[in-house]
Amino acid sequence: MCGIVGYIGHKDTLPILVEGLRKLEYRGYDSAGVATVIQNNGSLPELNLVRAKGKLQNLENKLADDAPKHKVSCVGIGHTRWATHGKPEEYNAHPHLDTLGRLAVVQNGIIENYGELREELKALGHKFVSDTDTEVIPHLIAEFLPGHTLLEACQLAVKKLQGAFAVVVLSADFPDELIAIRQQAPLVLGIGKDENFCASDVPAIIQYTQRVLPLHSGELARLTAKGIQIFDFTGHKVRRTPQTVNWSPVMVEKQGFRHFMLKEIYEQPGVVRAALEGRVSETTNGRPVTLDLPKNFLKDVDRIHIVACGTSWHAALVGKSLLEELTRIPTEVSYASEFRYSTPPLTTSSLVIGVTQSGETADTLAALEVAKEAGTKLLGITNRPESSLASLVSALIDTRAGIEIGVAATKTFTAQLVAFYLLALNLAYDRKTCSPERIALILQELREVPAQMEIILDTQERYIEELAKNFEHTRDFIYIGRGINYPIALEGALKLKEISYIHAEGYPAGEMKHGPIALLDADCPVVTVAVPGKVYEKVLSNAQEAKARDAKLIGVTPRTPLAEETFDTILPFPAVDEIVSPLLTVLPLQLLAYHIAARKGQDVDQPRNLAKSVTVE
Numbered sequence: 130m131c132g133i134v135g136y137i138g139h140k141d142t143l144p145i146l147v148e149g150l151r152k153l154e155y156r157g158y159d160s161a162g163v164a165t166v167i168q169n170n171g172s173l174p175e176l177n178l179v180r181a182k183g184k185l186q187n188l189e190n191k192l193a194d195d196a197p198k199h200k201v202s203c204v205g206i207g208h209t210r211w212a213t214h215g216k217p218e219e220y221n222a223h224p225h226l227d228t229l230g231r232l233a234v235v236q237n238g239i240i241e242n243y244g245e246l247r248e249e250l251k252a253l254g255h256k257f258v259s260d261t262d263t264e265v266i267p268h269l270i271a272e273f274l275p276g277h278t279l280l281e282a283c284q285l286a287v288k289k290l291q292g293a294f295a296v297v298v299l300s301a302d303f304p305d306e307l308i309a310i311r312q313q314a315p316l317v318l319g320i321g322k323d324e325n326f327c328a329s330d331v332p333a334i335i336q337y338t339q340r341v342l343p344l345h346s347g348e349l350a351r352l353t354a355k356g357i358q359i360f361d362f363t364g365h366k367v368r369r370t371p372q373t374v375n376w377s378p379v380m381v382e383k384q385g386f387r388h389f390m391l392k393e394i395y396e397q398p399g400v401v402r403a404a405l406e407g408r409v410s411e412t413t414n415g416r417p418v419t420l421d422l423p424k425n426f427l428k429d430v431d432r433i434h435i436v437a438c439g440t441s442w443h444a445a446l447v448g449k450s451l452l453e454e455l456t457r458i459p460t461e462v463s464y465a466s467e468f469r470y471s472t473p474p475l476t477t478s479s480l481v482i483g484v485t486q487s488g489e490t491a492d493t494l495a496a497l498e499v500a501k502e503a504g505t506k507l508l509g510i511t512n513r514p515e516s517s518l519a520s521l522v523s524a525l526i527d528t529r530a531g532i533e534i535g536v537a538a539t540k541t542f543t544a545q546l547v548a549f550y551l552l553a554l555n556l557a558y559d560r561k562t563c564s565p566e567r568i569a570l571i572l573q574e575l576r577e578v579p580a581q582m583e584i585i586l587d588t589q590e591r592y593i594e595e596l597a598k599n600f601e602h603t604r605d606f607i608y609i610g611r612g613i614n615y616p617i618a619l620e621g622a623l624k625l626k627e628i629s630y631i632h633a634e635g636y637p638a639g640e641m642k643h644g645p646i647a648l649l650d651a652d653c654p655v656v657t658v659a660v661p662g663k664v665y666e667k668v669l670s671n672a673q674e675a676k677a678r679d680a681k682l683i684g685v686t687p688r689t690p691l692a693e694e695t696f697d698t699i700l701p702f703p704a705v706d707e708i709v710s711p712l713l714t715v716l717p718l719q720l721l722a723y724h725i726a727a728r729k730g731q732d733v734d735q736p737r738n739l740a741k742s743v744t745v746e
Contacts (some may be wrong), residue, residue: 138324145209148335156462157211160222165205215260238294390535446616448549597724610658621718662707
C-alpha cells in the first residue's frame with residue numbers, strides 16, 4: 130500500500146525522491162520521509178533523515194526550511210506511508226534507522242513475525258523508537274553487518290522475515306549502493322545512464338527512464354550508479370532482460386483537469402477504443418474477437434470462478450452476467466479475501482479469473498495461488514501486464530487503460546468491463562452458444578460506445594455539477610438496479626462513499642421491499658439505473674415504491690415519457706442494447722460522486738484511509 134522510491138547516480142537525489150513520492154502519494158499519505166547519505170570531506174559519510182506526519186506537502190515544507198543547510202547527496206530513499214502497525218505519527222514514519230543511525234530502511238508490506246523479532250533484538254541491546262513492524266528490519270540487518278557486506282547482511286536478515294514486503298536499504302557505511310528486496314509486495318527497478326532507480330510503481334520513475342526490471346518475489350537487487358545485480362534469496366545470480374514501458378510522463382499529469390479522477394473519467398472513451406483495437410474484427414467472416422491467449426486454453430472449461438476486490442469485484446459481477454448469458458457456463462464471483470479461506474470445489478476443467486487493476490492486490494494473488502494448487506486454469510485481467518499477476522497466471526488480458534492515479538477507480542473499471550465483453554464473446558463464438566448475428570450486433574454496439582460516452586460527458590457534466598449542490602449536506606444515498614446493471618448500482622454507491630464520505634448502499638431494485646425501504650424519507654435520495662430491456666418496467670415500479678415514501682428520485686435512464694413521469698431528475702444516456710449499457714450507465718454515477726465530493730471540498734484523488742493498490746492482507 131505504501132510508496133517507496135530510491136535513487137543512486139550522479140544527480141542531487143532529494144528532488145528526485147520528492148517528485149517520485151508525489152507520483153506515489155496515491156499509495157498512502159499518512160506520513161512521508163526521506164533519507165540520504167551525505168559524503169563529508171575527510172570524515173565518515175553520514176545519514177540525513179527528514180520525516181513528517183501527514184501529506185507529502187508537510188515533508189516538502191520541512192525540506193524547504195532545511196534548504197540553506199542542504200548538502201547534495203547522490204543516493205537516497207523515500208517513503209509515503211499508509212499506516213498498518215502504529216498510528217500516523219512522525220515517529221512511525223519511514224525511513225527507520227538502526228540503533229547507531231547508520232542504516233535506513235523503507236518498507237511496503239507487513240512483517241508478520243515482527244513481535245518475536247523485536248523481543249530478540251531488544252535482548253541484544255537494540256533500541257526501538259516506533260510502534261511499527263518495519264523498525265525490526267534495520268536492527269536485524271545491523272545485527273548481521275559485522276564481517277559481511279550490505280548485500281550479505283540483507284540476505285541473512287531476509288531469511289528471518291515472515292510476511293509480504295518490499296524493502297529498500299541504505300547505509301552510510303556502504304554509500305555507493307542500495308539494496309532492494311521483494312517478497313510478494315511490488316517493487317520495480319529503473320535503469321538509467323550512470324544512474325538507477327527503484328520504486329513501488331512505474332509512475333515514480335517514468336520521467337527519468339522507460340527501461341524497467343520488475344523485481345520478482347524472493348529476489349534482492351544491488352543497485353549502484355553503474356548497474357544492477359539481481360539475486361534470489363539463496364544467493365544465486367538472476368539474469369533478466371529489461372522491459373520498455375510505453376508510457377509517456379504526460380500520462381501522470383492532470384493536463385488542466387482539477388483532479389486526476391475527472392481526467393480519468395474523461396479518458397474512458399479512449400480507453401474503450403484502445404481495449405477494442407486489434408481485437409475485434411471489422412468483417413463478418415472468421416473469428417470476431419481475437420485475444421492473445423494460449424491455444425486451446427479455454428477448451429473444455431465447464432465452470433468459471435472470478436476472484437476480485439472492490440471495484441474489480443463489481444466488474445466481475447457484470448462479467449458473470451455476460452459469461453452466463455452468452456456462453457451458458459456457470460460462473461461464480463467471490464471476494465478474493467473470502468475465496469482464499471473457503472475455496473469452492475475446483476477441478477482441472479475450472480477456470481479461475483483474477484481481476485485486479487494493479488496486478489498486485491494481495492488477496493487476489495493469494496486466491497489465485499490457492500486455485501493454482503488445485504490444478505485449475507488461471508486467467509488474469511489487469512491493467513499492468515508487467516505485474517505479479519502476469520507471472521502467476523497462464524494467460525492474461527491486458528485492459529490497456531494506461532496509468533490511473535486517482536484512488537477511486539474509474540477508467541480501469543470500464544476497461545475491465547470491456548475485457549469481460551471480449552472474453553465472453555470469444556467463448557460464445559467457440560462454443561456456438563450465441564448466434565453469429567447476435568455476436569456481430571454486440572460488437573457493433575461496443576464500437577459505438579466511445580462516441581456515446583463522449584456525448585454523455587459533453588452534455589451532462591455541467592448539469593451534474595449543478596445537481597451536486599443539492600446534496601452537499603446529504604447523509605445517506607440508496608442506489609438500485611437490476612440484472613446486469615445491479616453491479617453498476619453497487620459501483621455508483623462505492624464511488625460516492627469512497628470520495629465524499631456520504632453513506633451510500635447499492636441494492637437489487639427488487640429487494641427494496643425486503644428491508645432498505647425502511648430507510649427512505651425525503652432526506653434520502655434514491656438513484657435508479659433503469660435500462661429498457663428485460664426488467665425495465667419492474668425497475669420503474671421499484672422506483673415508484675421509493676417515490677411513495679417521499680424519496681427524491683434520480684434516474685440514470687434514457688428519456689422516455691414513463692421515465693419523465695417517474696423521476697424527479699434524469700441523467701440520460703443514448704438508447705443502447707441492454708447488454709452493453711453498463712459501459713454507459715456508470716459514467717453519470719462517476720460524475721455525480723465526483724462533483725458531490727468536490728463540492729464538499731474533499732480530497733477527491735486521495736480519499737482518507739484508502740490507497741490505490743492494496744498490497745497487504
